[in-house]
Amino acid sequence: MKPDNYPQRPAHLWEHFYQFTRIPRPSKQEAAVRQYLVDLAQQAGHPVRLDDAGNLVIYVPASPGREDRPTVIIQNHLDMVTVKTDDVEHDFTRDPLQLKVDDGWLGADRTTLGADNGLGCAASIALMTDPDVTHPPLELLFTVDEETGLGGALNLDASMLSGSLMLNLDTEDWNELYIGCAGGAGWQFARSFAEDPLRGDAECFRLNLRGLAGGHSGVQIHEQLGNAIKLLGECLRGLPGLRLGSIEVGVAHNVIPREGVVEFAVPAEVAGRLAEHLENARQRWLGYLPAADHGVELALQSVQLDSALDAVDSLRLLDLIAAFPHGAQAYSLEQPADLVDLSINLAILRLQRGELYVESSYRFFNEQQSLPLQHAVLALARAYDLEVTEDVGYPGWEPDFSSPLLEQGSAVHQHLFGARPAVKAIHAGLECGILKSKLPGVDTLSFGPTIRGAHSPSERLRIDTVEPFWRFLTELLADI
Incomplete structure (x- = not known):
């Protein structure tokens, strides 16, 4: 009503x-x-x-x-x-x-x-x-x-x-x-990873990231809002023996992802300092994220997992997240400073039973200016053995x-x-x-x-x- x-x-x-x-x-x-x-x-x-x-x-x-x-x-x-x-x-x-x-x-x-x-x-x-x-x-x-x-x-x-x-x-x-x-266009990426059984000494967790503002990947891309994919990838780096089980982040190609969930396993000796590691990451973010994102939270709970990627592939996936471009790439030389000429949004990342899916879109005024960015993303896809599907662009x-x-x-x-x-x-x-x-x-x-x-x-x-x-x-x- x-x-x-x-x-x-x-x-x-x-x-x-x-x-x-x-x-x-x-x-x-x-x-x-x-x-x-x-x-x-x-x-x-x-x-x-x-x-x-x-x-x-x-x-x-x-x-x-x-x-x-x-x-x-x-x-x-x-x-x-x-x-x-x-x-x-x-x-x-x-x-x-x-x-x-x-x-x-x-x-x-x-x-x-x-x-x-x-x-x-x-x-x-x-x-x-x-x-x-x-x-x-x-x-x-x-x-x-x-x-x-x-x-x-x-x-x-x-x-x-x-x-x-x-x-x-x-x-x-x-x-x-x-x-x-x-104008704009984008890609969908996919690849398969092998999963291995988890050993008995591994401790398994579900990590929820929430509280980011999210927003429009075009008109708000210059605001430097936190990207849940990027932040989850960053906070899991540096954990010895990390093995990724599943990831679910993002809702649409034109939305800056604001929350996400990842399930993973770490050795028992790492689990004891996990909460401190995550809080240190959150405090780092508060030092540079905009005020709209200061409600960011990391919630950790124990779960049961039967299998996960091995440690090598888990680190490889975190490296991909770290290397993938996101945000404003160039600003207009003629209009006010908040007019972005070229940008990219790392929008969706899912990992389920070893199947990886990633979606990203980019925007431009002059399509020729976007070519180096396109080449960089496709080079990254080749380096990480990703299958690429190009989305239909628009002028x-x-x-x-x-x-x-x-x-x-x-x-x-x-x-x-x-x-x-x-x-x-x-x-x-x-x-x-x-x-x-x-x-x-x-x-x-x-x-x-x-x-x-x-x-x-x-x-x-x-x-x-x-x-x-x-x-x-x-x-x-x-x-x-």
């Missing part, structure tokens, strides 16, 4: 967003929320089209007197990242989100909120349902499977669209207009500072709020780059209200940025 202090205005937008929080919508499972939108469109008498990938377009006719204006595509994605803390029971395929309002922010109880990109979807539908909005012809485009690889945009049937202008509502800092986004959106739509948007912002907006590019995989490659010549602008902690259980939406975002969106459409 709605919190007592759930926001009320703009009414149509907030009501649609609330309905989005009631309908589960993990990536690749968007059918229910898509049907909600189709039902709304059909009730209003508006045509809809679906393509084979599951993307939806709703065609909204112009307001009276605006029929001769250019058609505008309003673009958002339906799916959300599904991450929670380990102390809450929540099934993202079935359960509605439990909302909370705290000090001017809307969040969810220990889960992602889905404001990325549900708030933009709600605004898009509000343009259709709010009779007070004046607009040109609209094509409301809702893509699927954005969060796990931009699959909807990559497989979009572009013949469904005719607009010459496009507004993407999937950025996370109000008072900023975005005119560029990163970036090169910034266009001469865009007429940018100038128009800046003028509207100046008129409404008395100041020009900041003009930026974003180190994240907005679908705009892919869509522009399918819709040549479409002038594009991206903006949104303020969201923090996207892709993590601390995701939250700043409530007082939503109404000015809505005013800007509707005024810009009235001005086109």
Whole structure:
């Protein structure tokens, strides 16, 4: 149910967003929320089209007197990242989100909120349902499977669209207009290790790392947030005779891993000083991790293990973790210092019964700049005998500072709020780059209200940025 202090205005937008929080919508499972939108469109008498990938377009006719204006595509994605803390029971395929309002922010109880990109979807539908909005012809485009690889945009049937202008509502800092986004790609790695029985003098443990902030591997990669894979690998180094049994860290290619579990065995003489070794590692981390990660915890408990990797292969796997690149690799020479040009996220690592699986993704503005990083990662894979599967890449959106739509948007912002907006590019995989490659010549602008902690259980939406975002969106459409 709605919190007592759930926001009320703009009414149509907030009501649609609330309905989005009631309908589960993990990536690749968007059918229910898509049907909600189709039902709304059909009730209003508006045509809809679906393509084979599951993307939806709703065609909204112009307001009276605006029929001769250019058609505008309003673009958002339906799916959300599904991450929670380990102390809450929540099934993202079935359960509605439990909302909370705290000090001017809307969040969810220990889960992602889905404001990325549900708030933009709600605004898009509000343009259709709010009779007070004046607009040109609209094509409301809702893509699927954005969060796990931009699959909807990559497989979009572009013949469904005719607009010459496009507004993407999937950025996370109000008072900023975005005119560029990163491209990206990634890999999946695998190999098999032999497991051997454990001797009777080995002591076995399960180590849980939790309390890191986690976050978006694009827009937050410059914050130097702790990576649970890297930290677990580091704290296990230096333990004589260590044998790894299993590892489970990470949830998605675009999420900085925030917690993980490893099971291992050590000789009895090492077990006695294990707690001290782990606490020393945690104290080291507190000396350099950002404040958001200072809740990091290491919890140790005894378990039973029958077999594990031998000590040589265990060290080899820890060496791979240590050598694998992660984080910002290059910064923009032209934009502010927090704009990353090139980055990589070591996202997932699993070891089960000797089978290793690793997933990593990288982002770039200039793909040529990423080539040395690609070569380094593939060289590492060869050195560690990893089988490599390359993920399908996607193009970036090169910034266009001469865009007429940018100038128009800046003028509207100046008129409404008395100041020009900041003009930026974003180190994240907005679908705009892919869509522009399918819709040549479409002038594009991206903006949104303020969201923090996207892709993590601390995701939250700043409530007082939503109404000015809505005013800007509707005024810009009235001005086109």
